[in-house]
Amino acid sequence: MKITKGIDKIIIEQPKDFDVLQTLNCGQIFRFSIDGNSAKVYSMDKCANIYWDSDKIEINTDSVDYFYNFFDLDRDYSQIKKVLSKDKFLSSAVEYGSGIRIINNDAYEIIISFIISANNNIKRIKNSIEYLCRHFGKNMGNYFAFPTLAELKKVSIKQFQEANLGYRAEQMYCTVQRLTEQDIEKLKSAEKDEQYKFLLSLKGVGEKVANCIMLFGLGVKDVFPVDTWINKVYNDLTNSNTTDRKKITQELTARYKDYSGYAQQYFFYYYRDNKISKISR
């Protein structure tokens, strides 16, 4: 896998550790569209146009450095997969999602997005976020930027309800009013425990959402978000029937340690994708 950074594009040749569809479809990002062998991906006010075939991926963007880091291109995933493949629970999931990379997204956008994600389905989450961008974000010409914190501070509870946030509208309003740019900057450089504590203090953020924010927005890899799918996975693998997510989180984090975040994504994608495809997507 050879990566070349140009002035307005990133070229990846023989991309054996990077599958664009898997990376976009494993539930870590909500702002993208796919059209055949191409995709558009958005983060804050930035955009990348991606094209691929079997032996090449081309990422076209004005923000090369941003998307290089966004797709975690400095990291060697073959080593991660080698370690995780030895785990009897994980081997097939790693093989199935072998092109997944964990995205380094904007912390603030991830906080807002994952508050919306609670007890919600991915299609509806995407619709709500798109609504927020269309109504409150900057018009970039071909697309709308994710609304800045200053822009969201002007949005009322009623307007959040119109974005289909349901009962999360009030939580969102509280958190947006409380958050400052400084909070978010401090959060990035804080200790893991401090990050977790702060995130839990936000309305609409519980243990699972806090772990997602750390994994996808703060670059913390040794966390294991447990949602309904991971709950099912755990019960499947251990032949149990629990809904105690705290216990599941503790056991799986202890099992996968520094690789917890990666393990979680392989599990999530493998189980959810197979379940969904049985129904039809």
Next chain:
DNA sequence: GCCCAGGGATGCG
């Protein structure tokens, strides 16, 4: 019409 979705807040014992 019922169940589910990348759960969280609240109240009660």
Next chain:
DNA sequence: CGCATCCATGGG
């Protein structure tokens, strides 16, 4: 603490 209940709403 742990546990039960409620919460909006579109999709399947």
